[in-house]
Amino acid sequence: MSATADSVSVVVFLALFALVSSLGFCATRWKKADLSRLDEWALGGRRFGPMLTWLLLGGDLYTAYTFIALPALMYSAGGAGFFAVPYSIVVFPIVFAVFPKVWTVCSQHGYLTAADLVAGLFRNRVLALMIALTGIVATMPYLSLQLVGLEAIFAGLGLHASINVLGHQMELPLLVAFLVMAGFTYHGGIRAPAVIAIVKDVLVYTTLIAAVVIIPAKLGGYGAVFDAVPAEKLTLPPAPPDSLGPQFAYATLALGGALGLFLYPHALTGLLAASGRDAIRRNAVFMPIYAFALALLLLLGFMALAAGVKDMPAFADGFARFGNLYAVPALFNHMFPPWFVGVAFAAIAIGALVPGAIMSIAAANLFTRNVYRAYLRPNCSHTHETRVAKLVSLLVKAGALGFVTFFPETSVVQLQLIGGIWICQTLPAVLLGLYFKWLNPVALLAGWAMGVGAGTAMAAATGFKDSVYTLRIFDFEIPCYSAVSALALNVLVSMTLSLVLRESPHEQREAAT
Amino acid sequence: MRDTQSRSLRRWVNALLLVPCLAALYVPLYNFDEPRVLGIPFFYAWQLVWIWLGAGLTWVVYVVDWKGRDR
Numbered sequence: 001m002s003a004t005a006d007s008v009s010v011v012v013f014l015a016l017f018a019l020v021s022s023l024g025f026c027a028t029r030w031k032k033a034d035l036s037r038l039d040e041w042a043l044g045g046r047r048f049g050p051m052l053t054w055l056l057l058g059g060d061l062y063t064a065y066t067f068i069a070l071p072a073l074m075y076s077a078g079g080a081g082f083f084a085v086p087y088s089i090v091v092f093p094i095v096f097a098v099f100p101k102v103w104t105v106c107s108q109h110g111y112l113t114a115a116d117l118v119a120g121l122f123r124n125r126v127l128a129l130m131i132a133l134t135g136i137v138a139t140m141p142y143l144s145l146q147l148v149g150l151e152a153i154f155a156g157l158g159l160h161a162s163i164n165v166l167g168h169q170m171e172l173p174l175l176v177a178f179l180v181m182a183g184f185t186y187h188g189g190i191r192a193p194a195v196i197a198i199v200k201d202v203l204v205y206t207t208l209i210a211a212v213v214i215i216p217a218k219l220g221g222y223g224a225v226f227d228a229v230p231a232e233k234l235t236l237p238p239a240p241p242d243s244l245g246p247q248f249a250y251a252t253l254a255l256g257g258a259l260g261l262f263l264y265p266h267a268l269t270g271l272l273a274a275s276g277r278d279a280i281r282r283n284a285v286f287m288p289i290y291a292f293a294l295a296l297l298l299l300l301g302f303m304a305l306a307a308g309v310k311d312m313p314a315f316a317d318g319f320a321r322f323g324n325l326y327a328v329p330a331l332f333n334h335m336f337p338p339w340f341v342g343v344a345f346a347a348i349a350i351g352a353l354v355p356g357a358i359m360s361i362a363a364a365n366l367f368t369r370n371v372y373r374a375y376l377r378p379n380c381s382h383t384h385e386t387r388v389a390k391l392v393s394l395l396v397k398a399g400a401l402g403f404v405t406f407f408p409e410t411s412v413v414q415l416q417l418i419g420g421i422w423i424c425q426t427l428p429a430v431l432l433g434l435y436f437k438w439l440n441p442v443a444l445l446a447g448w449a450m451g452v453g454a455g456t457a458m459a460a461a462t463g464f465k466d467s468v469y470t471l472r473i474f475d476f477e478i479p480c481y482s483a484v485s486a487l488a489l490n491v492l493v494s495m496t497l498s499l500v501l502r503e504s505p506h507e508q509r510e511a512a513t
Numbered sequence: 514m515r516d517t518q519s520r521s522l523r524r525w526v527n528a529l530l531l532v533p534c535l536a537a538l539y540v541p542l543y544n545f546d547e548p549r550v551l552g553i554p555f556f557y558a559w560q561l562v563w564i565w566l567g568a569g570l571t572w573v574v575y576v577v578d579w580k581g582r583d584r
Contacts, residue, residue: 085560086537089567093530096571223552235544235556247540255538278579285575288568295561 010157012342013349017177020199020350024184024192024357038386039112041189042365043273046107050279050286052194053270056358057283058290059197060270062204064149064352065142067297072324074301078233080246082298086254088291091261096284099262100277101434107272113362114268114430115370121433124441125374130448131426132370135265136363138419142264143359143400144412146352150177151404152322153345156329170405177349178401185357185397186390190273193357200354203347205293211303211344212296215335219306225299228306243477249468252481260424260483263431265362266355304331356397364393414464421459421467424483425451428494443497451490458482526577533567 039046048056066084073081102117111117114135119128154160154173162169184192216222226234239245261267274280304327309315312334318326332344368389373380380388404412429444458469459482471478471485478485536542536559543559550558 079556082557082560085564089537089560089563090534092567093534093571096574097527097530221552223549226549226552226554226557231546234546234554236540247544251538251540278582281575281579285568285572288564288571291564292561295557295564299557 006158006338006341008338009342009345010159012339013157013346016203016343016346017349020196020346020353021180021184023199024180024196024353025187026195036383036386038365038368038382038389039110041386042112042269042361042389044190044194046273047275048194048273048279049275050282053274053279054283054286055197055201056190056194056273056354057267057270057287059193059200059351059354060266060358062290062294062297062351063142063146063355064153064348065145066294067348067351068149068152068325068328069145070294070298071301071304071328072326074298075304075327076324078229079235080233080250081301082295083250083253084257084298085291085295086251087257087261088288088294090254091258092284092287092291094258095262095271095287096281098431098434099271099284100280102268102431103272103274103277103280105434112269112272113265113366113369114263114426115366118429118433119370119374122429122439122441122444124445127429127441127445127448128370128374130445131429132366134422134426134448134452135263135366138423139265139359139363140396140400140403141412141415141419142266143356143363143396144403145416146356146359147174147178147400147404148325148409148412150174150349150352152318152325152329153349155318155321155326156333157341157345166406168405170401174401174404177353178397181353181356182360182394182397185360185393189390190269190358190361193354194273196350196357197354200347200350203343204351207344207347208293208296210336210340211300211332215300215303215307215331218335219303225302225306229302240477242475243470244479246479249479249481252484253467256424256481256483256487257420259427259487260420263423263426265366266359269358269362269365300328300331304328307331307334309334356400360393360396360400361389363396364389367392417464417467418456418459421455421483421486422452424487425455425490427487428491432491432494438498438502439494440498440501443501444494446497447490447492447494450493451486454489455482455486458486523578526574529570529574532570533563536563536566 070081070084075081105111105120106117109116109120111120113132115128115132118131119125122128151171151174154171159173161172164170216225219225219228236246236250239247262271271280274283304310309327309330310319312330315326315330315333318330329345332341336344368385372388372392373385377384425448428439428447429441433439433444459467462469467481467483468479469482469485471480543556545556546554548555553561
C-alpha cells in the first residue's frame with residue numbers, strides 16, 4: 001500500500017508490541033493485592049519504590065505524542081521549539097520542593113486525586129467538583145493525542161486498513177491497540193503500565209542512543225546538522241524596543257508547562273503511587289536523565305531537516321497526511337535498517353500505551369471519587385467504587401478513540417492547548433492551598449473562574465492556534481503563554497478576595513465549615 | 514547533627530534549587546549561536562549542560578538537608 005511499508009519492520013514491531021502487551025496482562029500477579037480496592041487498582045497500594053516511580057513518571061511524561069510532536073515543532077519553528085528543555089530543567093526542583101508535602105497529606109487522609117485534596121483542605125464541594133472537571137477535561141485531549149501519535153507510527157510502518165464507522169474512517173490498527181490497552185488497564189490497573197514502563201524505557205533508550213549516534217554520523221556530525229537549520233531559526237530573535245520579545249514567550253512557555261505538568265491528573269497519579277516522600281525526592285534528582293533524553297529527541301527535528309526527508313518522494317504521502325508530525329517517522333525510515341525501524345516504532349507506540357493507560361485511570365479516579373461518589377452515590381462500597389472506576393476508564397478511552405475518528409486532528413491539538421491553560425488554573429487551590437490556610441474557597445473558585453475565562457478568551461483571540469498571547473500595556477507588548485498570564489490573574493483574584501472575605505468573619509465561617 | 518541550629522543553617526542549601534530555574538528561564542543569558550561547543554550552538558549547549566547541573570544541585574540539596582529524614 002505505502003511506499004514505506006517493509007515486512008521486516010512490521011514483523012519486529014508486531015512481535016515487540018505483542019510481547020509488551022502480554023506483560024501488561026500478567027501484571028495483576030505482581031505485588032499481589034486485592035484489586036477490588038480503588039487505591040490498589042489505581043495507585044498500586046502506594047508501594048512503588050524510587051526506581052519504579054522513576055520509570056512510571058518517565059513513561060507518564062514522555063509520551064508518544066511528545067516523541068512525534070516536539071521534534072516536529074523543532075522541524076518547523078527551529079530553536080523556539082526547544083522550550084521543552086528549560087521546562088524540564090525547572091520542573092524537577094518544583095517536584096522536589098513541593099510534592100513530598102502533597103504526597104504526605106494525600107496518603108495521611110487516603111486521597112487519590114487533586115480534587116480529594118481540595119475537598120479535604122477547604123470543605124467546599126463546588127470547588128472540588130470544578131477541580132475534578134478541569135482535570136478530566138484537560139486529560140481527554142491529551143489521551144486523544146496519544147492515539148494521533150500511534151496513527152503516525154502506523155502510517156510510518158505502512159500499516160493501513162480502515163473500516164467505515166458512521167461515514168468516518170476508523171483505523172483498524174488503532175482499534176486493535178486501543179482494545180489491548182483497554183484490556184490490560186481494566187484488568188491490572190496501574191500495575192500494568194508500571195510493568196510495561198520498564199520494557200518501554202529499554203526500547204526508548206536503545207532507539208534514542210542509536211539515533212543520536214548513527215544519524216548525525218551519517219549527516220556529517222552535529223555541526224552539519226545545525227548548519228542545515230537557517231541561522232535566524234537557531235536562536236530566538238532579539239526583542240524589539242517596545243516589547244519583551246520572543247525570549248519572554250519562550251521563558252513563560254517553559255514556566256507554564258512546568259507548573260502545569262504535575263497538576264495533570266495522570267502525573268499526580270504517578271506521584272501518589274510512590275511509597276514515600278523520600279522516593280519522590282530521589283526521583284526528582286534522577287528525573288533529569290529523562291530530560292536529557294527529551295533534549296536529544298528534540299534535536300531529531302533538526303536531523304530530519306538536515307536529511308531533507310520532506311523532499312523525498314517515498315514520504316510524500318505521509319507528509320501530505322500528517323504534516324510535520326511525519327518528520328520523525330520519515331527520518332527513522334530513511335536512516336535505520338528495516339529491523340531497527342521496527343524496534344524504534346515499537347518504542348514510540350509502547351510509549352503511547354503507558355501514559356494512555358495512566359491517563360484513563362486518572363480521569364476515572366476523578367470521575368468516580370469526585371463526581372460519582374461525591375454527588376451521585378455518597379455511600380457506595382469500596383468494591384462498587386472500584387467497579388465504577390474500571391468501567392469509566394474504558395469509557396474514557398473509547399471517547400478518545402471516537403474523538404480522533406470523528407474530529408479532525410487540528411481540533412484535538414486545539415483542545416490540548418486549552419487543556420494546558422485550564423489545568424494551570426487549579427494551581428492556587430491544589431498547591432497554594434497546602435501552604436496558605438487563609439485562602440478562602442469562594443475566593444479560589446472566583447480566581448479559578450477568572451483564570452479559565454481569561455485563558456480561554458486569550459486562546460480564542462489567536463484562533464486557538466497559538467498558546468502565546470501578546471498582552472499590551474499602553475504601547476508595551478508582553479508576549480506571554482496564556483496559561484501563565486491567566487494564572488497570574490487567578491492568583492491575584494484568589495488572594496485579594498480571600499483577604500476581603502476575611503474581613504467579614506461570618507461569611508468565611510459559613511464557607512469553611 | 515540533628516540539633517535545630519545546624520538544621521536551620523542547612524535549610525539554606527535549599528535555595529540552590531532556584532539556581533537552575535534562573536539559569537533556564539533568563540533567556541538573554543544564553544540566546545547566542547557562538548561559541549559552539551562540539552559543533553553545538555551555545556543556545557543548545559547551555560541548556561543541555563544545565564539539565565545535568567540542575568540534577569547535581571538537586572542532589573546536593575538532597576544529601577545535605579533531606580537524606581535519611583523520611584525513612
